[in-house]
Amino acid sequence: MKAKATKFLGFMIILLFALSAANTVRAIGVTTTVTAGSDPVGVAYDPATHEVFVANYQSDDVQIFSDSTNAVVADITGLPGVYDLAYDSGKGEMWVTGGSEVYAISDATKAIVGNVTTHVLPNLTRVAYDSGKGEIFVSASAYDVPTPDVVQVISDSTNKVLDNITTQTPFAMVYDSAKGEIFLSQSNGQAGGGNVAVISDSTNSVVTTIPVSGTGFLAYDSAKGEIFAQTGYTVTVISDSTNKVVATVSGVTFGWEGTLAYDSGKGEIYMNGENAVEVISDSTNTVIGTWSTGFTQPTDIAYDSGTGEVFAANSLIPGIVAVISDSSSGTSVSATSSTSPTSSITSPTSSSPTTTSTAPTTSTTATATPSTSSQASSTSLSFSYLLLVAVTAGVILSLTLVTLRRTKIRA
Numbered sequence: 001m002k003a004k005a006t007k008f009l010g011f012m013i014i015l016l017f018a019l020s021a022a023n024t025v026r027a028i029g030v031t032t033t034v035t036a037g038s039d040p041v042g043v044a045y046d047p048a049t050h051e052v053f054v055a056n057y058q059s060d061d062v063q064i065f066s067d068s069t070n071a072v073v074a075d076i077t078g079l080p081g082v083y084d085l086a087y088d089s090g091k092g093e094m095w096v097t098g099g100s101e102v103y104a105i106s107d108a109t110k111a112i113v114g115n116v117t118t119h120v121l122p123n124l125t126r127v128a129y130d131s132g133k134g135e136i137f138v139s140a141s142a143y144d145v146p147t148p149d150v151v152q153v154i155s156d157s158t159n160k161v162l163d164n165i166t167t168q169t170p171f172a173m174v175y176d177s178a179k180g181e182i183f184l185s186q187s188n189g190q191a192g193g194g195n196v197a198v199i200s201d202s203t204n205s206v207v208t209t210i211p212v213s214g215t216g217f218l219a220y221d222s223a224k225g226e227i228f229a230q231t232g233y234t235v236t237v238i239s240d241s242t243n244k245v246v247a248t249v250s251g252v253t254f255g256w257e258g259t260l261a262y263d264s265g266k267g268e269i270y271m272n273g274e275n276a277v278e279v280i281s282d283s284t285n286t287v288i289g290t291w292s293t294g295f296t297q298p299t300d301i302a303y304d305s306g307t308g309e310v311f312a313a314n315s316l317i318p319g320i321v322a323v324i325s326d327s328s329s330g331t332s333v334s335a336t337s338s339t340s341p342t343s344s345i346t347s348p349t350s351s352s353p354t355t356t357s358t359a360p361t362t363s364t365t366a367t368a369t370p371s372t373s374s375q376a377s378s379t380s381l382s383f384s385y386l387l388l389v390a391v392t393a394g395v396i397l398s399l400t401l402v403t404l405r406r407t408k409i410r411a
Contacts, residue, residue, distance in 0.1 A: 030291060031309070032323045034070050037061050040319035043300040043311050044085035046094060049107045050306045053094050054313065054321060055082040062096055064110060067307050070323060074110040079103060084300075086127040090134050091156050097124035102138055102154065114159040118152055128173040132180050133201050135162065139170035139184065151184060153204055163204040167197060174220040174227065179240050181207075183227050187215045196229055198243055208243050212236050219260035219269055224282050228269050230258050235271070237285055249280050251287035261303040261310060266326050272301035272312040277324060293322055 037056030044053045051073065052065045061077040062085075082098040093113065094105045102124065104114040118124065118138065126139045136154040151170055153163040169187035176183060182199040194215035197206045216230035226246070227238040235249035254273030261270045268288070269280040274296065279289035297315040304311060310324040 030293065030322045031325045032070055034065060034321045034323065036313065036319035036321050037063055037075075038317040038319060039315050040313040040321060041083055041299045041315060042085040042096065043302040043313050043321065044087050044094060045302045045304045045306075045311070046087050046107050047305055048089070048092055050304075051107065052302065052304065052311050052321075053085050053087075053096075053105075054311075054319075055079075055085050055096055055098075056319060057081060057083060057315075058317060060098075062094075062105065065311075065321075067304050067309065076105060076110065076112065083124065084126045086129040086136065088129050088134075088136070088156050089131055093156070095127050095129065095136050095156075097127050097138060100124060102127065102136065104156070104159065116154055116159050116161065118161065125171065126173050128175045128182060129156075130175050130180075130182065130201050131177055135201065137173055137175070137182050137199075139167070139173055149186075151182070151199065165199060165204055165206065167206070169215070170197075171215050172217045174218040176220055176225075176227070176240050177222065178225055181240070183218055183220070183238075183240075185212075185215050185218055185229060194231065196227065196238060210238055210243055210245065212245070217259045219262045221262050221267075221269070221282050222264065223267055226282065228260055228262075228280070228282075230260055230271065235260075235269070235280060247285040249285050249287065252278060252280075253287075253290070254278055258298065259301045261301040263303050263308075263310065263326055264305060265308050268326070270301055270303065270310045270312070270324070270326075272298040274298060277301070277310070277312055277322075279326075291324065295320075295322075 036054050038058035039056055040054045041057045042055030046053060050067050052067055054063045054065065056063065060080050060082060061075055062079060062082055063072050064074040065071065066073050079096065079098045082096050084097050086095045088095055092107050094107060096103050096105065100118050102116045102118065103112050105111065106113045124138055124140045128137045130137060134156050136156055138152045138154065140150060140152065149167050149169050151165040151167055152161055153165065154160065155162055167184065167186050171185045173182055173184045180201050182201060184197040184199060185194060186197055187194050195209040195211050198208045199205065200207050212229055212231050213234065214231035219228045221228060225240045227240060229236045229238060233252055235252055236245055237247040237249065238244065239246045254276040258271040258273035263270060267282050269282060271278045271280065275294060276290050276292050278287050280286065281288045293312065295314040299313045299315045301310060301312040308326050310326060312322045312324060314320045
């Protein structure tokens with residue numbers, strides 16, 4: 001009898017350990033949503049102030065959210081056609097493109113401290129910060145305007161244009177700090193074709209191009225020294241040491257024109273695609289998680305290293321920004337509306353537009369839309385798991401007490 005009880009006790013201990021290990025499989029989830037302005041298309045994280053900047057294209061403003069409260073702390077208005085954002089860690093400034101202008105916003109004063117007028121660039125699209133050179137790279141497509149497509153290089157100390165690099169319909173850019181290079185996705189002029197151009201920041205010239213199946217968004221993985229390129233419903237992985245494609249991510253479902261963000265805490269890539277945010281492991285190059293957002297017009301996405309969260313935008317009026325924890329279970333979703341900024345923001349220069357901090361006039365409740373079946377399944381599994389663990393622990397405790405009692409009696 002004692003042998004049987006001992007074997008059963010050992011089995012239950014193993015079962016409890018297995019259940020605990022199984023529960024460590026991580027699921028992501030939308031923890032809250034915040035209401036942005038009209039048509040939020042650009043999102044960037046400021047690690048110095050622990051704030052998230054959101055560029056609203058239709059409402060011509062940049063909102064600044066606290067990542068601890070998810071509330072608006074400032075709203076810089078009067079910026080026509082703001083589009084993309086890049087944080088300058090050397091100056092403590094957020095750079096934002098808008099029309100033919102590039103603005104620098106101080107993260108200390110929440111005010112515009114500089115702007116660069118790019119007369120030859122009528123359609124500014126993307127911006128990237130080069131921390132090694134203290135320079136800002138801005139891509140622009142002329143489309144039907146008779147000027148060449150270029151990437152413009154701007155000094156963040158003088159706010160002057162340093163160089164123009166001729167490209168082919170440039171799109172997204174990321175800075176590779178290990179190589180001192182800018183990776184740029186661009187069209188090659190052929191249907192369904194494209195490439196990723198590698199620009200040296202020492203010569204401001206294209207040193208090579210890497211053929212890919214399309215033109216899309218990029219993310220730099222500093223731990224692996226790789227570039228993840230979204231190309232249609234696939235994601236291509238490029239080595240920055242060989243400038244060659246080393247892998248293609250399998251299992252991408254919602255990736256069409258999905259923006260990318262690198263999660264340095266988990267070694268993962270987040271992709272904000274139609275209806276869902278997908279998670280890619282940089283060690284296996286496979287999709288390891290999906291969370292339904294219901295976003296019909298997904299735009300930008302940014303990783304917040306301070307909270308371990310991802311901010312994903314949906315281009316609506318008003319816009320929605322979903323806050324996703326990279327470690328949460330995702331079984332509950334709450335909604336948070338923007339709150340009034342606390343101070344008035346004015347532009348210090350006459351060349352910059354007048355900027356005042358304004359509060360949204362109405363409070364709108366925004367809710368992410370994970371499927372009901374997913375929530376019910378997740379909740380049911382969590383309850384079943386807890387019940388099974390509780391029963392198992394009770395049985396183990398009972399058997400232990402019986403064993404100790406018998407041992408004491410025989411002694």
